[in-house]
Amino acid sequence: MQTPILEDVLARLRTALEHDDLPTAVAIIAALRPPDQAELFAELTDKDQVALLPQLNPADSADILEELDNQDAADLVGALPIDAVVRIVDQMEPDEAADLLGDIPPARAQAVLDSLEDPDEVRPLLLHQDDSAGGLMTSEYLALRRRMTAAEAIAAIRAWHPEANAAYYLFVVDAHGRLCGVVSLRQLIVADPATPIAEFMDSDVISVPAGTDQEECARLMTRYDLLALPVVDASGILLGVITVDDVVDVLEEETTEDFQRQGGAQPLDRPYLDTGVFTVARKRIGWLAILFVTESLTGTVLRHFENELQAAVALSFFVPLLIGTGGNAGSQTTSTIIRALAVGDIDLGDALRALWHELRAGLLLGLGLAVAAYVRALTWGSSQALALTVSLTIFTIVVWANGLGSVLPLLAARLHIDPAIVSGPVMSTLVDATGLFIYFTIAQVMLGL
Amino acid sequence: MQTPILEDVLARLRTALEHDDLPTAVAIIAALRPPDQAELFAELTDKDQVALLPQLNPADSADILEELDNQDAADLVGALPIDAVVRIVDQMEPDEAADLLGDIPPARAQAVLDSLEDPDEVRPLLLHQDDSAGGLMTSEYLALRRRMTAAEAIAAIRAWHPEANAAYYLFVVDAHGRLCGVVSLRQLIVADPATPIAEFMDSDVISVPAGTDQEECARLMTRYDLLALPVVDASGILLGVITVDDVVDVLEEETTEDFQRQGGAQPLDRPYLDTGVFTVARKRIGWLAILFVTESLTGTVLRHFENELQAAVALSFFVPLLIGTGGNAGSQTTSTIIRALAVGDIDLGDALRALWHELRAGLLLGLGLAVAAYVRALTWGSSQALALTVSLTIFTIVVWANGLGSVLPLLAARLHIDPAIVSGPVMSTLVDATGLFIYFTIAQVMLGL
Numbered sequence: 008m009q010t011p012i013l014e015d016v017l018a019r020l021r022t023a024l025e026h027d028d029l030p031t032a033v034a035i036i037a038a039l040r041p042p043d044q045a046e047l048f049a050e051l052t053d054k055d056q057v058a059l060l061p062q063l064n065p066a067d068s069a070d071i072l073e074e075l076d077n078q079d080a081a082d083l084v085g086a087l088p089i090d091a092v093v094r095i096v097d098q099m100e101p102d103e104a105a106d107l108l109g110d111i112p113p114a115r116a117q118a119v120l121d122s123l124e125d126p127d128e129v130r131p132l133l134l135h136q137d138d139s140a141g142g143l144m145t146s147e148y149l150a151l152r153r154r155m156t157a158a159e160a161i162a163a164i165r166a167w168h169p170e171a172n173a174a175y176y177l178f179v180v181d182a183h184g185r186l187c188g189v190v191s192l193r194q195l196i197v198a199d200p201a202t203p204i205a206e207f208m209d210s211d212v213i214s215v216p217a218g219t220d221q222e223e224c225a226r227l228m229t230r231y232d233l234l235a236l237p238v239v240d241a242s243g244i245l246l247g248v249i250t251v252d253d254v255v256d257v258l259e260e261e262t263t264e265d266f267q268r269q270g271g272a273q274p275l276d277r278p279y280l281d282t283g284v285f286t287v288a289r290k291r292i293g294w295l296a297i298l299f300v301t302e303s304l305t306g307t308v309l310r311h312f313e314n315e316l317q318a319a320v321a322l323s324f325f326v327p328l329l330i331g332t333g334g335n336a337g338s339q340t341t342s343t344i345i346r347a348l349a350v351g352d353i354d355l356g357d358a359l360r361a362l363w364h365e366l367r368a369g370l371l372l373g374l375g376l377a378v379a380a381y382v383r384a385l386t387w388g389s390s391q392a393l394a395l396t397v398s399l400t401i402f403t404i405v406v407w408a409n410g411l412g413s414v415l416p417l418l419a420a421r422l423h424i425d426p427a428i429v430s431g432p433v434m435s436t437l438v439d440a441t442g443l444f445i446y447f448t449i450a451q452v453m454l455g456l
Numbered sequence: 457m458q459t460p461i462l463e464d465v466l467a468r469l470r471t472a473l474e475h476d477d478l479p480t481a482v483a484i485i486a487a488l489r490p491p492d493q494a495e496l497f498a499e500l501t502d503k504d505q506v507a508l509l510p511q512l513n514p515a516d517s518a519d520i521l522e523e524l525d526n527q528d529a530a531d532l533v534g535a536l537p538i539d540a541v542v543r544i545v546d547q548m549e550p551d552e553a554a555d556l557l558g559d560i561p562p563a564r565a566q567a568v569l570d571s572l573e574d575p576d577e578v579r580p581l582l583l584h585q586d587d588s589a590g591g592l593m594t595s596e597y598l599a600l601r602r603r604m605t606a607a608e609a610i611a612a613i614r615a616w617h618p619e620a621n622a623a624y625y626l627f628v629v630d631a632h633g634r635l636c637g638v639v640s641l642r643q644l645i646v647a648d649p650a651t652p653i654a655e656f657m658d659s660d661v662i663s664v665p666a667g668t669d670q671e672e673c674a675r676l677m678t679r680y681d682l683l684a685l686p687v688v689d690a691s692g693i694l695l696g697v698i699t700v701d702d703v704v705d706v707l708e709e710e711t712t713e714d715f716q717r718q719g720g721a722q723p724l725d726r727p728y729l730d731t732g733v734f735t736v737a738r739k740r741i742g743w744l745a746i747l748f749v750t751e752s753l754t755g756t757v758l759r760h761f762e763n764e765l766q767a768a769v770a771l772s773f774f775v776p777l778l779i780g781t782g783g784n785a786g787s788q789t790t791s792t793i794i795r796a797l798a799v800g801d802i803d804l805g806d807a808l809r810a811l812w813h814e815l816r817a818g819l820l821l822g823l824g825l826a827v828a829a830y831v832r833a834l835t836w837g838s839s840q841a842l843a844l845t846v847s848l849t850i851f852t853i854v855v856w857a858n859g860l861g862s863v864l865p866l867l868a869a870r871l872h873i874d875p876a877i878v879s880g881p882v883m884s885t886l887v888d889a890t891g892l893f894i895y896f897t898i899a900q901v902m903l904g905l
Contacts, residue, residue, distance in 0.1 A: 042679045165646050192641045197614050229708075230491045232701045234683070251700065252681045259678075262711055263795050269718060270791020270880060271784055279796035280809060287813070288820040291788045298784050299825060303832055305776035310836070316769050323765060323772045327754035327888050330776055334783075335720055335747050335881040339740045342719020346712050347728035360729060364736070371737040376748060383752055387759070431719060431880030432784040439776050 017047050024055050033062050041067075045074030056083055061091040069098035072107060076278055081110035089115075093122040096129075102145040102253065105132035132247070140224050141217035143257070144238040144247030150180045151204055153187065158200035160190070176235040178245055179208050185243040186214055214239045217246055224249055225257045265349065268425065269342065271298065271432030298432055304440035305330075312447040315456045321389060322450055325397050328380075330442040333404035334435025336372060340365050340412030341434050345426050348416060358417045362410060369409030373402035396446075396453040403449070404442045411437060466496050473504050482511050490516075494523030505532055510540040518547035521556060525727055530559035538564075542571040545578075551594040551702065554581035581696070589673050590666035592706070593687040593696030599629045600653055602636065607649035609639070625684040627694055628657050634692040635663055663688045666695055673698055674706045714798065717874065718791065720747065720881030747881055753889035754779075761896040764905045770838060771899060774846050777829075779891040782853035783884025785821060789814050789861030790883050794875050797865060807866045811859060818858030822851035845895075845902040852898070853891045860886060 016035060023031040036044050036059070048056060048071050060068050060083065072080045072095060084092050084107065096104050096119055108116040108129065120126050128146045135141025149167050151160050160177065177195070179188035188208035198207050214237040215224055228236050228251060236249040264274035273290040275282045309316065309326075316323055344361060347353045353361055377398040384394035412434055416426035450456060465484060472480040485493050485508070497505060497520050509517050509532065521529045521544060533541050533556065545553050545568055557565040557578065569575050577595045584590025598616050600609050609626065626644070628637035637657035647656050663686040664673055677685050677700060685698040713723035722739040724731045758765065758775075765772055793810060796802045802810055826847040833843035861883055865875035899905060 040680060042681075161645055164642075192645065193613075196610055196641065196645070229704055231489060232491075232704070234700075251683075255678055255681070258707075259799060263799060266715075266718070266791050266795040269715070270787045270789075272788040272792065275792070278801040279792060280802055280806060280813065284813060284816040284820065287792075287817045288824075291785075291817070292821055292824055295781070295784055295788070295821060295825065296828065299777070299781055299828060302777050302780045302784075305780070306773045306832075306836060309773045309776070313769065316772060320762065320765050320769070323775070324755045324758045326772070326775060327758070327779055327892065328748070328751050330780075331751045331754070331885060331888050332744070332748055334884060335744055335751075336740075338719045338879075338881050339721040339744070340719075342715055343721060343724070343728060343736075346715040350708060350712060352727040353729055357729060364729065364733060367733040368736045368740070371733065372741055372744060375737075375741055376744065379745065379748060383755075387755060430787075431884075432787050435783060435880075435884060436780060439780050443776065 013043060013046065016043075017050055020047060020051070024051070024059070029059065029062050032059055036063060037067060041070035042074055045071045049075060049079065053082075053086070057086045060095070061087060065094045066098045068095040069103075073099060073103045076281060077106065077110050078277055079281065080107055084111055085115070089118055089122070092119050097124050100145050101128045101132055101147050102143065102247075104129045106137060106142070109133060109137065135217055138221045139217065140215045140219040140221065140236075140238045140249060141246070143221055143224060143249045143253050144217075145250065146247050148248040149177055150184070150245055151177050151190070153179055153181060153203065153205040153208070155204050156201050157195050157198040157204065157207075160195050160204055161200075164192075164195075176233075176248075178212070178237050178248065179204055180245050184245060186212060186237055186239050186245045188212055189237070212237065214243075214245075216241065221257045222261055225254045225261070228254045229258070265345075265425075265427045268427040269345065269430045271295075271430040294432070298436045301436045302439060305443055308440055308443040308447070312443075315447055315450060318456055319393070319450075319454065321393060322447075324387070325384070325400075326443065326446070329397065329400055329404060329446055330439045331435075332376060332401060333408040333438040333442045334431075336369065336405045337408035337412040337434035337438050338431035340368075340409045341416055341429050341431065344413050344416045345429065348420060348426050355417060355421055358414070358421075361413045361417065365409040365413035366406060369406040372409070373405035376405060377402040392454050396450050399453070400442075400446045400449050403445050404438065407441065407445065408434070408438045411441075462492060462496065465492075466499055469496060469500070473500070473508070478508065478511050481508055485512060486516060490519035491523055494520045498524060498528065502531075502535070506535045509544070510536060514543045515547045517544040518552075522548060522552045525730060526555065526559050527726055528730070529556055533560055534564070538567055538571070541568050546573050549594050550577045550581055550596050551592060551696075553578045555586060555591070558582060558586065584666055587670045588666065589664045589668040589670065589685075589687045589698060590695070592670055592673060592698045592702045593666075594699065595696050597697040598626055599633070599694055600626050600639070602628055602630060602652065602654040602657075604653050605650050606644050606647040606653065606656075609644050609653055610649075613641075613644075625682075625697075627661070627686050627697065628653055629694050633694060635661060635686055635688050635694045637661055638686070661686065663692075663694075664698075665690065670706045671710055674703045674710070677703045678707070714794070714874075714876045717876040718794065718879045720744075720879040743881065747885045750885050751888060754892055757889055757892040757896070761892075764896055764899060764903075767905055768842070768899075768903065770842060771896075773836070774833070774849075775892065775895070778846065778849055778853060778895055779888045780884075781825060781850060782857040782887040782891045783880075785818065785854045786857035786861040786883035786887050787880035789817075789858045790865055790878050790880065793862050793865045794878070797869060797875050804866060804870055807863070807870075810862045810866065814858040814862035815855060818855040821858070822854035825854060826851040841903055845899050848902070849891075849895045849898050852894050853887065856890065856894065857883070857887045860890075 020032055020035050023035065044067060096107065108119060120129065123129065132146060149164060151163065177190050178186055179190065181187050188210040189212040190204055190208045194207055213227060213231060213233065215227065217238050217240060224236055234251045237245055238247045238249060240246055267274045271294045273293065275290055380401045381394050381398035384397045415429040419426045419429055469481055469484050472484065493516060545556065557569060569578065572578060581595060598613060600612065626639050627635055628639065630636050637659045638661040639653055639657045643656055662676060662680060662682065666687050666689060673685055683700045686694055687696045687698060689695055716723045720743050722742065724739055829850045830843050830847035833846045864878040868875045868878055
């Protein structure tokens with residue numbers, strides 16, 4: 008969310024640009040921190056962005072491109088002259104540079120790559136999928152040798168003069184480049200300067216192969232509080248390092264996907280307002296159509312009980328209330344279970360415990376609502392028999408919805424489907440048709456229809 | 457989620473404990489990393505936990521207590537002798553120790569505090585709310601003075617010998633203890649040893665007052681990629697430092713709360729299976745009851761149109777389909793909008809743009825579903841007029857649900873209510889009653905009832 012202060016800065020920036028006063032605009036941007044620079048920059052028109060970016064300090068431009076949404080950054084880079092792009096990309100972290108080059112037309116990417124100061128830092132990163140460990144890692148790291156002393160290591164760091172904030176963990180390799188340990192900057196400083204690294208490094212280092220999914224990398228780094236995660240090839244040779252800032256973005260992205268699935272829509276790939284209306288509709292129509300077809304089962308059930316409905320039209324007054332409440336109880340259960348699975352509070356082995364937990368919670372909730380429904384039905388002037396029918400139905404539906412809501416996400420997880428797919432809408436749709444069947448079956452018995 | 461390997465380790469651990477072989481159990485735990493130690497430990501019975509914890513290396517025990525759920529840790533500490541507790545708490549990070557002492561009975565907390573090696577590190581932290589910056593911060597940090605040289609600072613760090621991974625940023629204070637800058641360990645190493653810190657420190661340092669909400673701290677650290685955030689009092693005096701590992705936990709907690717609200721339930725305070733069935737039911741019954749009362753409006757609407765229902769019982773076949781689809785479309789919209797608000801893709805100033813975006817998406821989705829509903833109604837043998845009624849209704853309901861779904865979360869945010877409150881269940885319930893009204897109004901006109 009914008010802070011009021013940023014809004015003021017934006018107003019000043021726009022005024023400067025309206026008067027074609029580029030030096031003032033550049034000064035306004037330069038005074039900000041990178042995330043704020045990117046936020047303001049994203050608010051400008053495409054024309055202003057293209058005019059302003061090459062005028063900024065290339066390091067600032069690089070920061071802005073790194074923070075912008077991928078597609079926006081690629082579009083912007085497409086509108087700039089090659090030499091301006093090269094100056095900026097030279098200042099980007101290698102992993103971000105590779106992501107950007109992967110998003111622009113190959114011929115243009117090749118032209119930029121050929122003119123970079125150090126293309127070999129970026130080139131190997133282009134081989135990996137964006138959403139794998141190889142796509143997340145940076146090649147800007149310093150690998151130390153086991154026989155170096157602490158003092159030699161510190162001298163090497165001083166000579167390397169890292170610009171990135173990637174230098175908190177230093178990885179140690181053997182003569183073949185195979186990862187064999189990790190030391191922190193803190194350990195290097197605290198150690199006796201003459202001690203070889205091998206004597207105080209931690210040789211139990213967590214690493215991942217380049218093909219590892221980004222979500223698994225984020226999970227490992229969160230679980231073990233890692234600030235950096237080394238990436239290795241099949242023979243253990245160190246290829247690169249994933250830093251914690253990249254993983255924070257991955258976690259946010261994955262959570263957004265889960266949220267949108269939970270609402271019964273396919274995840275969007277871009278920020279909301281940048282996503283066209285047609286794309287928004289396309290991402291939703293699939294689920295909406297599947298749910299529509301499933302939901303139309305309710306019509307089949309109602310037609311099946313047409314005679315009962317004709318005989319007692321009052322039965323239909325309670326239909327939305329009963330199935331709606333069942334859907335709500337089911338949504339409450341799935342959202343709890345899906346999140347508990349995501350944070351590791353439960354796993355597949357806990358399926359029966361979760362079911363038992365939810366059935367008992369459903370009994371309590373169902374009892375409470377049954378009393379409320381009985382009173383509500385009587386105050387609407389329903390007969391004792393109808394009030395009892397409604398009351399018994401809501402109890403049964405809530406228990407059923409809680410059971411279904413606990414089992415389905417776990418079943419999805421067992422089938423290696425994302426459990427977030429059992430969203431609120433999916434639950435209410437399933438409960439609607441089955442709930443009606445429960446309702447009319449109870450009504451037949453209780454009312455003798 | 458457990459990995460298969462941890463399950464094997466757990467089996468070995470349980471066997472050792474069954475044979476009262478504590479030394480083997482201790483060795484099994486000691487070989488693991490802290491998060492794995494805590495996960496296995498949490499699977500043991502209370503009796504085994506109480507027997508095992510004092511036998512472990514106090515540093516391992518401290519790590520385990522830090523990783524355990526707060527209430528579990530407090531219960532466990534309540535069952536151990538005071539001297540065992542003191543040995544363990546001495547090894548905890550001060551912020552975690554303060555959290556633990558805040559969760560146990562005050563007399564016992566005081567007894568532990570009095571016997572600690574360095575009670576003054578913990579005592580000031582007890583004054584702050586758990587969910588504020590003051591509650592998150594640790595007092596274990598090294599404040600440097602401006603006139604120190606790089607070499608003197610490195611010597612000070614070596615003498616301090618920090619155990620925590622908190623030493624990546626070092627904060628600089630003036631003679632009154634007021635925060636005036638930050639240097640990274642990397643800058644210290646790279647700088648010429650004789651340069652005073654004041655010459656290369658970054659004096660534009662982001663800090664927060666002790667009362668700042670933990671969510672705001674997490675937002676700042678994520679936005680500016682900070683590994684540590686200094687906490688100051690009203691006169692700018694440095695009180696403590698929040699480290700990135702604490703903030704990752706905060707983010708996970710807040711996301712879990714949003715997820716549970718999104719499913720229409722109050723957030724749980726503890727891991728799912730540790731939460732009793734009565735608590736689970738209590739956290740859900742409030743919303744379920746509010747939604748039940750709101751949903752019972754559908755009955756009022758249906759009773760209002762009783763004559764129309766008597767005249768054309770076929771109208772009722774479409775009720776769940778129409779209102780269910782409207783609820784689904786509304787849930788899709790709210791989940792997108794709520795998440796876009798949470799990650800900052802939109803803010804309150806974008807309300808009209810979001811509404812316009814959703815109305816157009818609703819037009820597209822409504823058109824598609826209207827065609828499907830028309831065909832479906834005809835294949836069920838409905839009249840042309842009824843099929844047109846159903847088709848026009850679904851179009852109107854979807855547009856209405858999309859509009860409502862975009863406006864309500866933004867309205868909640870404007871009223872300083874968590875927008876996640878406009879959950880899927882709330883949306884479907886609101887759309888149910890209003891949707892029925894739309895349906896029967898269109899039916900009256902189209903069918904001349």
